[in-house]
Amino acid sequence: MSQLVPVFVLSIFVVVFGIIIEIVANICSTAGKKTSTKLESYECGLPSDQSGPTRIPIKFYLTAILFILFDIEIIFMYPWALTYGDFISSGLGAYILGSMGFFLLVFIFGLFWEVKSKALEWE
Amino acid sequence: MLMEAIGFYAIALFLIFFAFKTISSANPIHCACYLVLTMIGLAGVFYQLEAQFIAGVQMIVYAGAVMVLFVMVLMLFDIKTELRAFSRGLISGFLKIFSAAILAGFALGAATNSIGIVDEGPPKVMSTNVTRDLSILLYTKYLYAFEALGVMLLVVAVGVVCVSRIKGGTHAKH
Amino acid sequence: MGNDVFEITVNFIKMVVIFLMMVQLVPLLVWVERRACAYMQNRFGPNRVGPLGLTQLLADAVKFITKEEFAPGNGNKFMFYAAPVIALIPATLALNAIPLSIPINVASFEWLGHTWGPYIFKFQGYDFNIGIVFVLAVSSLAAYSLLLAGYGSANKFAMYGALRASAQTISYELAMGLSLVGILLLFNTFSFSEIVTAQSGPLSFYFFGKVITVASVPNWGIIYQPVGAVLLMAAMFAETNRLPFDLPEAEGELVAGYHTEYGGIKMNMFYIGEYGHMLVASALMVIFYFGGCTIYPWLTPDTVNAWFANYGGTTASILTAFVLFAVMMAKILFFLWFFVWVRWTLPRFRYDQLMDLGWKTMLPWALGNTIVTAVVIFIMRTKW
Numbered sequence: 001m002s003q004l005v006p007v008f009v010l011s012i013f014v015v016v017f018g019i020i021i022e023i024v025a026n027i028c029s030t031a032g033k034k035t036s037t038k039l040e041s042y043e044c045g046l047p048s049d050q051s052g053p054t055r056i057p058i059k060f061y062l063t064a065i066l067f068i069l070f071d072i073e074i075i076f077m078y079p080w081a082l083t084y085g086d087f088i089s090s091g092l093g094a095y096i097l098g099s100m101g102f103f104l105l106v107f108i109f110g111l112f113w114e115v116k117s118k119a120l121e122w123e
Numbered sequence: 124m125l126m127e128a129i130g131f132y133a134i135a136l137f138l139i140f141f142a143f144k145t146i147s148s149a150n151p152i153h154c155a156c157y158l159v160l161t162m163i164g165l166a167g168v169f170y171q172l173e174a175q176f177i178a179g180v181q182m183i184v185y186a187g188a189v190m191v192l193f194v195m196v197l198m199l200f201d202i203k204t205e206l207r208a209f210s211r212g213l214i215s216g217f218l219k220i221f222s223a224a225i226l227a228g229f230a231l232g233a234a235t236n237s238i239g240i241v242d243e244g245p246p247k248v249m250s251t252n253v254t255r256d257l258s259i260l261l262y263t264k265y266l267y268a269f270e271a272l273g274v275m276l277l278v279v280a281v282g283v284v285c286v287s288r289i290k291g292g293t294h295a296k297h
Numbered sequence: 298m299g300n301d302v303f304e305i306t307v308n309f310i311k312m313v314v315i316f317l318m319m320v321q322l323v324p325l326l327v328w329v330e331r332r333a334c335a336y337m338q339n340r341f342g343p344n345r346v347g348p349l350g351l352t353q354l355l356a357d358a359v360k361f362i363t364k365e366e367f368a369p370g371n372g373n374k375f376m377f378y379a380a381p382v383i384a385l386i387p388a389t390l391a392l393n394a395i396p397l398s399i400p401i402n403v404a405s406f407e408w409l410g411h412t413w414g415p416y417i418f419k420f421q422g423y424d425f426n427i428g429i430v431f432v433l434a435v436s437s438l439a440a441y442s443l444l445l446a447g448y449g450s451a452n453k454f455a456m457y458g459a460l461r462a463s464a465q466t467i468s469y470e471l472a473m474g475l476s477l478v479g480i481l482l483l484f485n486t487f488s489f490s491e492i493v494t495a496q497s498g499p500l501s502f503y504f505f506g507k508v509i510t511v512a513s514v515p516n517w518g519i520i521y522q523p524v525g526a527v528l529l530m531a532a533m534f535a536e537t538n539r540l541p542f543d544l545p546e547a548e549g550e551l552v553a554g555y556h557t558e559y560g561g562i563k564m565n566m567f568y569i570g571e572y573g574h575m576l577v578a579s580a581l582m583v584i585f586y587f588g589g590c591t592i593y594p595w596l597t598p599d600t601v602n603a604w605f606a607n608y609g610g611t612t613a614s615i616l617t618a619f620v621l622f623a624v625m626m627a628k629i630l631f632f633l634w635f636f637v638w639v640r641w642t643l644p645r646f647r648y649d650q651l652m653d654l655g656w657k658t659m660l661p662w663a664l665g666n667t668i669v670t671a672v673v674i675f676i677m678r679t680k681w
Binding site: 007010014022077082083094100 | 308309312313316361362363364365366378381382385386389390393422423424425430460464467468470471474475478481482485486487561562563566649652656657660661664667668671672674675678679
C-alpha cells in the first residue's frame with residue numbers, strides 16, 4: 001500500500017506538468033483567426049470526400065484478440081520462471097518442465113495453426 | 124493503520140466513481156476510457172490486498188490488452204453519441220424500482236457486513252513472498268485448471284479465426 | 298513515501314528529478330541524433346546556435362511554444378488535448394521503478410534541533426518486488442495515447458495510422474514479454490535490485506550439478522542469453538516506434554500517421570514520451586543483460602565503498618551511489634546511442650513485413666529461446 005502512494009503522486013505530477021505545458025502553449029501561441037479551412041481535417045490539401053463511415057479491415061480486431069490470448073499464455077510463464085529454481089532444487093524439475101512443456105505445446109500448436117491458416121496475412 | 128484505511132477508501136472511491144461514469148456516459152469511447160481507469164483502480168485494490176502479482180497481471184491483461192481491443196473496435200465502428208432512450212410505462216417503472224431496491228439492499232448489506240473490516244488489525248500476510256506461494260500452488264494443486272486454460276485459449280483462437288471467415292465477413296472465402 | 302517530513306520531501310524531489318531527467322534528456326538526445334545523422338549523411342548538423350549547436354533545442358522549444366494552437370473542428374476536443382499528456386505517463390512510471398544505483402544509507406543526524414533518524418533512500422521512485430511485471434503493465438498503457446490521438450483528430454488518415462501503430466505496439470509486446478522469460482528463468486526473481494545483485498559477482502553457473510566459478514568475468518545476463526538480448530532489443534525498437542519500425546510515423550505513407558493534426562508543443566510531447574520509452578528500454582537492457590550499475594570486478598558496491606573508506610558513513614554511501622550511477626548512465630547512454638545509430642543506418646520496414654516479423658519470426662524465436670533455456674537449466678542444475 002505504501003508503494004502505491006508514490007505512483008499516484010507521480011502520475012498526478014506528470015498530468016499537471018502536461019496541462020501546464022499546454023496552457024503555456026495556449027497563452028503564448030500566435031493565434032490567427034480560426035478560418036474554416038484551418039478547422040478541416042488535413043488530407044494533403046485536397047478537399048475530403050466525406051464518403052460515409054470509414055471502413056477498416058477486420059485484421060485489427062483479429063490481431064488484438066490473438067494478442068490477448070497469447071499475452072495470457074505468456075503471463076502464465078512468469079510464475080513458472082519465478083519458481084523454476086525452487087522446483088528443480090527440490091527434485092521436481094522433470095515434473096515442472098513436463099507440465100509447462102504440455103502448455104507450451106498447446107501454445108506452439110495454436111501459433112502454428114494461426115500462421116498456417118493465414119489469419120494474420122497483411123497485404 | 125489510519126493510512127491503510129485512507130488508502131483503501133481512496134482507491135474504493137476512485138473505482139466507484141469511474142465505474143459510475145462508465146455506465147452514465149453517453150459517448151462510447153468515453154465509456155471505454157472510464158472502464159480503463161476502473162481496471163486500474165481494480166489493480167490498486169488487488170495490490171492493497173497483498174496480491175501484487177495479480178495486480179500487475181490485471182493491468183497487463185485487462186487494462187493493456189482487453190481494453191485496447193475494446194477501444195480499437197469502438198473506433199472501427201464510428202458510433203456517434205447514443206440517444207438517451209427513456210422508457211415509460213408501468214412494467215418498466217416497476218422493473219426500475221425493483222432493481223434499484225435490490226441494488227440498495229446489496230449496498231446496505233455490504234456496508235453493514237464490513238463495519239470494522241479495515242480496523243481488524245494488520246492484514247494476515249501469508250508469507251513474505253506471496254507471488255512465490257501463488258506460483259507453487261498454481262503448478263501443483265491447480266495444475267489441471269492451468270492446462271485446461273491453455274487448451275481453452277487454443278479453442279478461443281481457432282474460434283475467432285473461424286468466426287471472421289463466416290460467409291459475408293471480410294475474410295470470407297467466396 | 299516515508300515516515301517523516303524529511304523523508305517524504307526527499308522522496309518526492311527524487312521522483313520529480315527522475316521525471317525531469319527524462320524530459321531534459323530529450324533535447325540532448327535530439328541534438329545527438331541530429332548531429333550524428335548529419336555526420337552519417339556527410340553534412341553538418343545544427344552547429345550555429347550556442348556552442349556546438351547544443352542550445353538548438355532550446356530555440357526549437359521556444360518556436361514550438363509560440364506556434365499557432367488549434368484543434369480540428371469536429372474532433373473530440375478533450376481526447377485531442379489529453380492524448381499528448383497521456384503519452385508521458387507510461388514512460389515516467391516505468392522509469393521510476395528501475396533502480397539506477399544502489400540505495401543510499403543515511404545515518405542519523407542533527408538538524409534544526411531535531412534528530413532525523415537513519416534512512417535508506419533507494420535510487421528509484423518506488424521499489425516493487427514485482428518489478429518487471431509493473432514495468433510491463435505500465436508500458437502496455439502506451440497504446441492508449443496513440444489510439445486517443447487518432448480518435449481525437451477526426452481525420453481518417455490519423456485514425457488509420459493510430460490503429461496501425463497500436464497493432465504494431467501490441468504485437469511486439471508479446472515478443473518483449475516472452476524474451477524476458479528466458480532471463481527470469483535464470484535469476485528466479487522479478488525484483489530489479491535482486492537481479493542487479495545477482496550480476497555483481499563472478500560468473501558462476503551450474504554444470505551438471507556442480508557450480509563452476511570463473512573468477513574475473515562478471516555474471517552478466519548477456520553471457521547466458523544472447524538471443525534473448527537481441528530479441529528484447531528488437532522488440533523495444535518496435536515498442537518505441539523507432540526506425541526501422543516507425544512506419545506509423547513515417548511521412549508520405551499516411552500523411553503523418555497518428556499525429557497528423559498535431560502541431561507545436563503537443564507533438565513534441567509525443568516525442569518526449571517516445572524518448573522516455575527509449576530510456577526505459579535502454580535501462581531494461583542494462584539491468585537484465587549488462588549488470589546494472591556494477592562492473593565486476595572493478596566497480597562493485599564493495600570495491601567502490603572501499604575507495605571512500607576515509608569519509609564518514611553517510612558521505613561514503615552517497616559518493617558510492619553516485620559513482621555507480623555514473624557507471625549506469627554510461628551504459629544507458631551507450632544503448633541510447635545504439636538506438637540513434639540504428640535509426641540512421643537501416644531502412645524502414647513495410648507494414649506487412651513488420652507484422653510478419655513480429656508474429657512469425659520473433660515469437661517463434663522467443664519461444665525457442667525459452668524452451669532451450671528451460672531444458673538446459675534443468676539438465677545443468679539437477680543433481681544427477
